[in-house]
Amino acid sequence: MATPDPQPNSCLPLPGNIYLVGLMGAGKTSVGRILAKRLGKTFIDSDHEIEQRTGVRVPVIFEIEGEAGFRKRESSVVQELVQLSEIVLATGGGVVLDPENRRALRSTGTVIYLRAAPTELWARTRHDRNRPLLQTANPLAKLEELHRSRDPLYREAAHLIVDTGSQAIRTLVSRLERELRARAQAGPADASEHQLSTLD
Template sequence: MNLHGNYFLVGMMGAGKTTVGRALAKATGKHFYDSDHEIESRTGVRIPIIFEVEGEAGFRAREAAMIAELSQQKDIVLATGGGAVLNPDSRAALARGGFVIYLRASVDDIYLRTAHDKNRPLLQTANPKERIRELFEARDPLYREVADLTIDTSRQSVQQLTHALLAKLEHHHAHR
């Protein structure tokens, strides 16, 4: 399917940005990037290590630089880290550089998908569910602010999500 331009996926950790992003890129013939993976491959270390060594602020600076760079590419699908929208420059770069899709999942869904994942530095806490709720409440308005389209991911398979997304994108392009 021929959809021009860039597609950027935002949303909480565990919302399915990477999985849906890959499927969307495959369906549209675009190149797929995941900002977290790009940071890991360039630094040569896992994100939890970056958090440990440089703190969240250090990681966020790397993330903002990566998003500034990737958002200027042509014809890509980019999955961003859950906290990428915290940076106003990153929000502006995403809004400017392409069509932003918010994959919105419930706190319960996110908890089920991420609670036992050791690669989630923000969840290494006594009460991960409470932490997810706090993060969701802080970030949901920012995801909404930057998104051109919001898709509810709950109880949908990747295939269903991707089909729904492609249908909405075709519709959007037809009515511009």
């Protein structure tokens, strides 16, 4: 007797951790919440986790301890969170500055780089006063500077690179879910990055 074709498994949980990296405004938190629900995982935002533990907002930590102090806290939290199972983790934009963070993320889960042009990021963040690094006379120039310096680091850490463009969040999540499930069916991902082009 012929074996029936397996039914689509889009509702089944997907094993492993998912880590979202990218600059501020890339959509890591918005994408992460929906993606976690679809994949049957727990969503965690590293910045929110830091705020919960310290009892103060990220801008206050920057003001009191400086960026170096915040990065130290961030690294400690990330190194702890990657020990968890079945999570979708939205990381802070500067998490990749520490090579130990890059190694920890890449070796314990699938890293997805949500990439967007600085002009798009500026359009999304220009009214947000909770971005310490953008409290400058020229925030767009700061975003361009951050993109130049961090893009190579995001690429180094990433297994998947996704140009977010102007597509709707749910459209982007659907693309990611399909790609992740296809990769899971195909077996272990190879060491090279896999580029996802922006939908027209």
